[in-house]
Amino acid sequence: xxxxxxxxxxxxxxKAEYNLLRVQARSNAGLDISTDTAIIKxxxxxxxxxxxEKAALACYYAGYVLHSQGKEAEAIEYYLQADDFxxxxxxxxxxxxxxxxxxxxxxxxx
Numbered sequence: 695x696x697x698x699x700x701x702x703x704x705x706x707x708x709k710a711e712y713n714l715l716r717v718q719a720r721s722n723a724g725l726d727i728s729t730d731t732a733i734i735k736x737x738x739x740x741x742x743x744x745x746x747e748k749a750a751l752a753c754y755y756a757g758y759v760l761h762s763q764g765k766e767a768e769a770i771e772y773y774l775q776a777d778d779f780x781x782x783x784x785x786x787x788x789x790x791x792x793x794x795x796x797x798x799x800x801x802x803x804x
Contacts, residue, residue, distance in 0.1 A: 710739040714748060717755045727755070728762035750779035750788055757795065766799055773799075 713736040720727050733756045740749035757772030773796050780788040 706739060707743075710736045710748075714740075714752050714755070717759070718751070721755065721758060726762065727759050730755075730759050733759055746779045747783045747785065750776050750783060750785060753779055754788060754792055754795075761795070761799065766802075770796060770799060 713730075713732045717727055717730045717733050717736075720730065733752055737749060737752035737756050740746075740752050753772050753776035757769040757776060760766075760772060761769035773792050777789060777792045777796075780792060
């Protein structure tokens with residue numbers, strides 16, 4: 695029985711990695727990511743596994759997806775949470791990207 699549980703766990707891990715990389719690649723290629731809502735489940739997976747580096751990135755892209763859907767207030771919440779995770783991990787490049795997104799969104803809403 696443990697074999698099946700372990701195998702299922704690996705499938706979940708692989709799916710989470712795939713979802714994160716897929717959204718990241720689509721975003722970097724300038725493609726529409728507004729329908730990539732699986733990133734929210736991916737974020738939850740990384741939080742449960744205490745992988746804060748990937749949780750920060752997934753949270754950033756969750757905010758980006760919500761922003762693409764026109765859900766500005768929800769997007770800001772995800773960006774702020776991503777900033778907390780990124781600050782904890784010391785990922786300065788991601789912190790800069792998050793601050794830029796928050797700033798751009800704030801300017802547009804004023």
